[in-house]
Amino acid sequence: xxxxxxxxxxxxxxxxxxxxxxxxxxxxxxxxxxxxYDDVQAKLGPAYHYDRTGKNRSLESRVxxxxxxxxxxxxxxxxxxxxxxxxxxxxxPRMLWMIGGNGRLDLVVSSRDGAQRFYTLIDQSLPFSNRxxxxxxxxxxxxxxxxxxxERFHELLE
Amino acid sequence: MNxxxxxxxFYGAYRRTSSRIYRIxxxxxxxxxxxxxxxILARNALIIDAAFFLLVFxxxxxxxxxxxxxxxxxxxxxxxxxxxxxxRLTMALPGNANADLRRDIADWSRIRNDAAxxxxxxxxxxxxxxxxxxxxxxxxxxxSLANQGKELT
Numbered sequence: 001x002x003x004x005x006x007x008x009x010x011x012x013x014x015x016x017x018x019x020x021x022x023x024x025x026x027x028x029x030x031x032x033x034x035x036x037y038d039d040v041q042a043k044l045g046p047a048y049h050y051d052r053t054g055k056n057r058s059l060e061s062r063v064x065x066x067x068x069x070x071x072x073x074x075x076x077x078x079x080x081x082x083x084x085x086x087x088x089x090x091x092x093p094r095m096l097w098m099i100g101g102n103g104r105l106d107l108v109v110s111s112r113d114g115a116q117r118f119y120t121l122i123d124q125s126l127p128f129s130n131r132x133x134x135x136x137x138x139x140x141x142x143x144x145x146x147x148x149x150x151e152r153f154h155e156l157l158e
Numbered sequence: 159m160n161x162x163x164x165x166x167x168f169y170g171a172y173r174r175t176s177s178r179i180y181r182i183x184x185x186x187x188x189x190x191x192x193x194x195x196x197x198i199l200a201r202n203a204l205i206i207d208a209a210f211f212l213l214v215f216x217x218x219x220x221x222x223x224x225x226x227x228x229x230x231x232x233x234x235x236x237x238x239x240x241x242x243x244x245x246r247l248t249m250a251l252p253g254n255a256n257a258d259l260r261r262d263i264a265d266w267s268r269i270r271n272d273a274a275x276x277x278x279x280x281x282x283x284x285x286x287x288x289x290x291x292x293x294x295x296x297x298x299x300x301x302s303l304a305n306q307g308k309e310l311t
Contacts, residue, residue, distance in 0.1 A: 005284075006291035010265045060281045094200070099211070099269065100284030100291070106196065108187060116187040118180055122284050137286070139203075140180035142173070145286060 006100045008126050013062075013097065022066035023074075025127065026058060029096045029103050030074045032123060032132050036105075036150075037079045037091065043150045044081070044157075048088070054078030056093040081157070086110070088157050094120075102127055107136075109156050117156075121148055165217055165296060169289050172210045176285075179203050200282075207283040208273045214292045215270040218263065219243070221299045225250035228303065243267055251302065259298065 041050050055075035063073060079091040092106045100122075107119040118140060124133040134148035183199040226249040227235040238246060244264065251260050 004291060006287050007262050007265065010269050014265060014268055092196075095281035098282040098284060100287030101282075104282065104284070116184050118184050118187065122287075124284075124287065138180075140177050140184050142177070 005102065005124055005126060009097070009099050009101065012127065013099065017062045017066040019066045019068065022062060022068060023072065025096065026063070026068075026074050028128060029058075029093075030076045032103065033076050033091075033093055033105065036121075036132065036134060036148075037077060039150045040079070040081075040091075040153055044154055047083070049082040051080040051082065052077040054080065058093075058096055060095060060097055062097050083157065086112075091121075098122075102132075119156075163217070165214065165289060165292055168210060168213050168217070172206070172285060172289075176203060176206055179206065204282055207285050210285055211273055211283055211288060212270055214288060215266050218266065218292060218295055218299070221296060222247060222250040222263070225299065225303050250299075256302070259302075263295070 037052065041048075054077065056078055057070050057073040057075050059070070059073075076093040078093070080087060081089040081091075087110055089107065089109045092108070094104045094106045096103045098104060102123040102125050104123075105121040107121055109117045109119065111117070117138060120137050120139060122135050122137070122145075124135050125131055135145045136148040137145035179199055179202050183195065186195055223239065223246060226238055226246045230238065238249070247260055247263060247267075251263075
């Protein structure tokens with residue numbers, strides 16, 4: 001396995017996807033995303049309401065090329081966070097396979113005045129390294145990114 | 159404006175171009191129709207990412223070409239430009255010691271070719287990570303050139 005994420009993801013993208021390996025990657029993706037959600041919920045606490053009934057199933061080209069059907073793909077939760085009866089934030093799984101990252105979530109934060117802020121969360125860890133390295137970017141504002149810190153996530157919602 | 163373009167020039171242009179797309183997304187975002195607007199704008203952002211990926215690799219290719227041509231007579235330099243990328247890569251980074259680096263750059267080249275031909279092998283790019291890696295690669299190539307005792311022309 002390459003030591004940098006760009007080279008590792010390029011190499012993976014050039015290799016023909018195999019069914020079992022692709023499934024393992026999808027299961028790992030689901031696990032990493034759900035661990036992040038669990039962490040966010042634990043840090044935000046009971047003042048917020050959480051809804052994870054929405055599901056996302058990857059339809060990326062590698063999934064199709066590996067011969068997986070939609071039913072084969074492990075569903076990944078969409079996390080909706082509500083406060084005082086209004087939707088405050090939503091985490092949406094966007095893609096697993098990308099050059100330079102080990103999966104991306106989109107995060108939309110809605111402020112009280114109705115304005116929306118759009119962020120991306122990209123895991124910079126190498127595939128199957130068992131330790132996610134989430135990086136938060138607000139691409140409309142600056143491409144500068146920061147490590148995602150669940151302890152300080154509430155600051156984005158204020 | 160005849161100065162050669164650098165990776166920093168591309169990075170600045172990327173930030174300005176990409177941020178406009180995401181500003182449109184934020185301005186028009188509606189949770190009720192989130193999938194539609196995000197999908198359309200994400201597609202636009204992906205095209206911008208792919209375009210800058212091509213430009214970034216172009217910079218690496220310029221560096222490799224200069225390395226391959228360094229020390230060659232003028233008539234052979236011109237002939238080299240018509241050679242396949244793999245051939246120029248081997249000339250720029252010869253020997254077993256450069257085998258891993260050649261392989262990494264050959265991977266970039268294959269991804270670049272697929273993007274240039276409109277094939278969709280990947281769902282997206284983390285362009286910031288791509289720029290970071292490209293800068294490291296560029297520095298490595300400059301160092302390799304210095305170790306060969308050659309100068310760019």
